[in-house]
Amino acid sequence: MWVGVNRAAGTVAAAALAVMLSGAAPALAQDQVTANVPFPFMVGKTVMPAGVYVVSGGEDPALLAIASRDGSTFAFVLTVADASSGAVQQPQLVFRRIGDEYRLARIVMGDDLTRAIPASEEASDREADRVSVLMHPVGRRGN
Numbered sequence: 001m002w003v004g005v006n007r008a009a010g011t012v013a014a015a016a017l018a019v020m021l022s023g024a025a026p027a028l029a030q031d032q033v034t035a036n037v038p039f040p041f042m043v044g045k046t047v048m049p050a051g052v053y054v055v056s057g058g059e060d061p062a063l064l065a066i067a068s069r070d071g072s073t074f075a076f077v078l079t080v081a082d083a084s085s086g087a088v089q090q091p092q093l094v095f096r097r098i099g100d101e102y103r104l105a106r107i108v109m110g111d112d113l114t115r116a117i118p119a120s121e122e123a124s125d126r127e128a129d130r131v132s133v134l135m136h137p138v139g140r141r142g143n
Helices: 007-022 025-030 121-125
Strands: 002-005 032-037 041-043 046-048 051-057 063-068 074-078 092-098 101-110 113-116 129-137
Touching: 032 092, 051 101, 101 129
Parallel strands: 041 101
Antiparallel strands: 002 074, 032 051, 032 129, 041 046, 051 063, 063 074, 092 101, 092 129, 101 113
């Protein structure tokens, strides 16, 4: 499940994010990574244009926030634990590519936090390729 917010409602989303994460500031610093996504993608029904994104987690690992660095696009996403990752992995976003459309499918925040985004029944029934984009801790330069 997801909640998308467009630019007009950006102030409300930013305030909601601040309230949601205010109690988790110390934990958030280690649960915040950036990714340069070179293609537009979907989070639920929200279209996220290509660009640099900050992925943040708070006290509840099931709820993650994805925001463009410039603040123009934002989405909350509800996730489920993903035990399929096995070994420790570098932080990354994993997408399902169906034709020309990319859908966010999995978020690997680091060694102990890998979350999957349940696909809709329609998307689950379609054949898809997996595409990954590496992420970096906030404050580090990278692609």
